[in-house]
Amino acid sequence: MEPAEFKNQVWALMRDITDRMNGVFHPIIDRYGLTIMQMRVLFEIRREDGCTVSGLSRRVCAAGTNVSALCKRLEREGLLERSRDPRDERVVHITLTGEGRRTVDEVDALVTRAFPLLNEEDAEVILDGMQRLSLLLQKRDSIQENP
Template identity: 30%
Template sequence: MSRNIPIEEDLTGDASRLQELLFAMGRRHSLRDPIASVCEELQFTPPQVHALLWLGRDGALTMGELARRLGVTEKTVTGVVDRLEREGHVQRERITGDRRVVHCRLTPAGQETYQKLDGFLLEAVGQVLGLLDGGDREALFRIIEKITRRLDSPSEAAAEGTREKSL
């Protein structure tokens, strides 16, 4: 489901360096998704937690959109939503204009669970950010924002990269 973006030859060394740095961090502290410990504590699977987070953050989503965001097939997301629905966290709704389109939304119980999950995640991210000073945090935000913009528009990213090299 993810978009394959080819790595330019001159980036291979940098990609390798980043990979080595991430492994070095992992030797000192687990690189597990900060959501993983929440999954264990609340007895959810990672896809269930991610589904609750997306639905809590963005509201009702179609099953197809939820599958795309989770990086799973529509068949897999159906099982995830089935379990969350059985446990009272989500509900399915059909659109009157097109009965084939099924939206999934949080129930009040699901909204409550989302609030807990969001709080856990915010705390975990805060701990990581606490390792950096204010300037480093701002640099990190700028880099992530740049990556996000470029993922949204790959053709624009290539043009911007060419402009940066010429400067």
């Protein structure tokens, strides 16, 4: 397959997957009054059992100022807590509150049930393909960095 055709098919599939995943997530997270990005942030904080704003912004590929504003809103809603590092006031640590953890756990359970057709073999094939694409892109990045 030609690289241009591969790229076009990957883009089309990524758009389709994103649209369909939003179709799974939106009806669930709308019940909690959250956006996709807010939920993604909460899931990332749970995955790491806390983090910093700068680390979180790298993981969700968003500007630190945007993530910081989003976290302030989630703090006002009682879903997370922010605290400054006593050694360096510029560093802000984020952890889920009990309510935040319950919300993430509930949404996670609902989303998991939204995939009833997924069997073990399909899951392995899908994840293998995604990992291969990620490795291909990593190799491309390392070639670009070291011309």
